[in-house]
Amino acid sequence: MFVCLCHGITDKHIAQAVREEGVGNMRELRKQLGVGSQCGKxxxxAQQVIDNTIVDE
Ligand code: FES
Known part of the structure; x- marks a missing residue:
């Protein structure tokens, strides 16, 4: 499922960034993948996907 259309980022990309790159919040995710840096919708x-991925661990 696409989360960020501006950057073509899916929930899987985000979950991977959380698990493998240590991303723990929106600020870090924006820095890492650009999510939220254009339209912001x-x-x-994206925050929910971060939270759910952290809870899953
Ligand atoms: Fe993510 Fe536009 S959809 S910045």
Missing amino acids: CVQL
Whole structure:
């Protein structure tokens, strides 16, 4: 599922960044993948994906 259309980032990309790159919040995700740096519509969903991935571990 695409989370950030501006950058073509899926929930899997985000989960991978959390697990493998140590991304723990939106600021780090934006730095890493650019998520939320254009229209910003994806921020809420991206945050949820981060939270769910952290809870899953
Ligand atoms: Fe993520 Fe636009 S959809 S910045």
